[in-house]
Amino acid sequence: MSRKPVTLTFKVDPALAEILDKVPNKSEFVRRAVLSALENTCPLCSGTGILTPRQRDHWATLARTHFMAKCGDCQEYHLVCHAGDSPDHSHGMDLESHLK
Incomplete structure (x- = not known):
């Protein structure tokens, strides 16, 4: 059974929105950025910094x-x-x- 994709939204400041508007496929870019961030978190604090x-x-x-x-x-x-x-x-x- 295939799972239906979930749409997430988030707020950004105007400067970041302007930069993201220049990215050809924002969804794919954000998806890859989030996965990369999750794979590169500190193993001890899980990325919280605390x-x-x-x-x-x-x-x-x-x-x-x-x-x-x-x-x-x-x-x-x-x-x-x-x-x-x-x-x-x-x-x-x-x-x-x-x-x-």
């Missing part, structure tokens, strides 16, 4: 053994583990139980 108190606690645990570093190739920041591949190192959770 951590809940529990997320902050988890982050604090992770931050004890990790740090942010700038990549020498692409210049983007990423997490690096202080402990490396130490056999007694734990990231504070059982990953397998979280994936089930």
Whole structure:
């Protein structure tokens, strides 16, 4: 069974409306922009920019053994583990139980 498309509307300021008027297929452009934004959100805060108190606690645990570093190739920041591949190192959770 095919699902019927849903129409969404949203408000924009006049300057953005003027720019969007120049886009040949506004619907496709907005659809792709929204999907791209959703695929590129922060995995910890889900794009809100704010951590809940529990997320902050988890982050604090992770931050004890990790740090942010700038990549020498692409210049983007990423997490690096202080402990490396130490056999007694734990990231504070059982990953397998979280994936089930």
